[in-house]
Amino acid sequence: MELAEAKQKFIEAWGKLGSEWGINRTMAQVHALLLISPEALTTEEIMEALSISRGNANMTLRDLIGWGLVEKQHKAGERKEYFYADKDTWNIARQVAKERRKRELDPVLKVLDELSKVDGDVNDPEYKTFNKSVTDINMLAKNVDKTLDTMLKAEENWFWGSLFKIFK
Amino acid sequence: MELAEAKQKFIEAWGKLGSEWGINRTMAQVHALLLISPEALTTEEIMEALSISRGNANMTLRDLIGWGLVEKQHKAGERKEYFYADKDTWNIARQVAKERRKRELDPVLKVLDELSKVDGDVNDPEYKTFNKSVTDINMLAKNVDKTLDTMLKAEENWFWGSLFKIFK
DNA sequence: TTAAACTTTCAAAATATATTGAAAGTTTAA
DNA sequence: TTAAACTTTCAATATATTTTGAAAGTTTAA
Structure with a gap:
């Protein structure tokens, strides 16, 4: 080619x-x-x-x-x-992650936090299902947020090196 | 509310x-x-x-x-x-990751592999820059791919637990 | 100043994407 | 069979997003 x-x-x-x-x-x-x-x-x-x-x-x-x-x-x-x-791939990835977190993840986390505070009748299946889904998603989103935070602060070698130590 | x-x-x-x-x-x-x-x-x-x-x-x-x-x-x-x-958040995340990998990451990996094989004059800055960017992005994409692979096979607790062992 | 070189703006046009709803298709029970 | 109950399709329409290009704005050198 x-x-x-x-x-x-x-x-x-x-x-x-x-x-x-x-x-x-x-x-x-x-x-x-x-x-x-x-x-x-x-x-x-x-x-x-x-x-x-x-x-x-x-x-x-x-x-x-x-x-x-x-x-x-x-x-x-x-x-x-x-x-x-900037030609540094790791910087690019971090920069994109940083911006998208700020623009998209953060606002959703805010809403989820609010919604997981809504209370209602524990015997109402509607409420129970709503609450469980919102709470679970909130936890997942917080984990993602935390991981991004680490990634943003990390050096490339350290980041992938650490991942592979576990994931190999 | x-x-x-x-x-x-x-x-x-x-x-x-x-x-x-x-x-x-x-x-x-x-x-x-x-x-x-x-x-x-x-x-x-x-x-x-x-x-x-x-x-x-x-x-x-x-x-x-x-x-x-x-x-x-x-x-x-x-x-x-x-x-x-399905109300299991971890299943949802995995399912989405799986589909998007198949639909979007895999095709790009294929193109990048091809493009990183293109050869040219090592003294040509145009070629050198092209080659370096493509190769670097290819490596990053492969790392992401590998990580997704692990995630897809993993249990939720194991996955986040392992992450936090390093990232805490 | 002025005017040429350059950058920015934004309403209008083009394009891409999503939605509608009625018609066609399918399944089931009698 | 038939027809009612339900699902799927898809051309037309509506909506959203992107792009254009000419006019307005800005900067610089002389």
């Missing part, structure tokens, strides 16, 4: 994976493009490479910066802004 | 979480409804409770069955089909 073709495939695959996991396809593609670019790229270059509009490129880049996955670079003597992606 | 209100909130929260993670909102809501129902429900009851059409209810239920989260029940002397959700 040619490098050019391989690059396309990578961008496509990353875009598809992103969209299946609730991340805008274009955002994932721009990220993929930057991941395989040795040098920082301009908005123009990104528009060109992915055939997207200026507005789309601009918004997507701002989002990626908001997710902590991409940063702006300035080159001496140039007006243009350049964009560069 | 009243039980009725709490139920609504739970269904909403579950639906929102689902849609943020690439799962159809209605599917997540139907699942939530069944999770807090002590008894199996009919299509009619689900349509009524969530104000959705028959077609939608039917398709959604079929999807949930396909995900292994819901099963049909038959009651003696009745024509109607009843639907019941």
Whole structure:
């Protein structure tokens, strides 16, 4: 396979994976493009490479910066802004985990905590089932939360090393 | 908070979480409804409770069955089909992990394996960057895959217990 | 200042996804 | 058989999300 073709495939695959996991396809593609670019790229270059509009490129880049996955670079003597992606996979994974936890897991945990406090008639099957499900899910979510917390603080080697010590 | 209100909130929260993670909102809501129902429900009851059409209810239920989260029940002397959700949170988590791995992670792993075999000029920065990113992501994805595999085979207590032994 | 170079915004358009509901299909009991 | 009870299908519709592109905004150099 040619490098050019391989690059396309990578961008496509990353875009598809992103969209299946609730991340805008274009955002994932721009990220993929930057991941395989040795040098920082301009908005123009990104528009060109992915055939997207200026507005789309601009918004997507701002989002990626908001997710902590991409940063702006300035080159001496140039007006243009350049964009560069952190290439460290472990940082990427942590960054994504961190953002999604903040945006999605935390709010749900808050609701679950509230809901598990609701009380009612212990002899009412409706109440009993509701309460059990909510409580169980709350516990699971808290475990996930705790694990993410550890992962966010951890070094890559330590993290996977520890996992494999048990899971091997 | 009243039980009725709490139920609504739970269904909403579950639906929102689902849609943020690439799962159809209605599917997540139907699942939530069944999770807090002590008894199996009919299509009619689900349509009524969530104000959705028959077609939608039917398709959604079929999807949930396909995900292994819901099963049909038959009651003696009745024509109607009843639907019941497994209430074991750990089973739910495993089931979802299993399906998403099969549907989404596995195909990406296949592509990444291919792409990491592409070769090129080691002095070409374009190639070097491409290759490094693809290889790194491939390794990460394989680690995730391995961990999921362990999780799928594991008992809940063993799994979290082992995690906490390290992560505490 | 000014104007060229560049970035951002956002209403409108395009696209993708989800939902409806009526018709077609299936099963069962008599 | 038949017809009532129930389930499934799918084209049309509705909704939600993404993208465009031109106009407005900003920055910089001269």
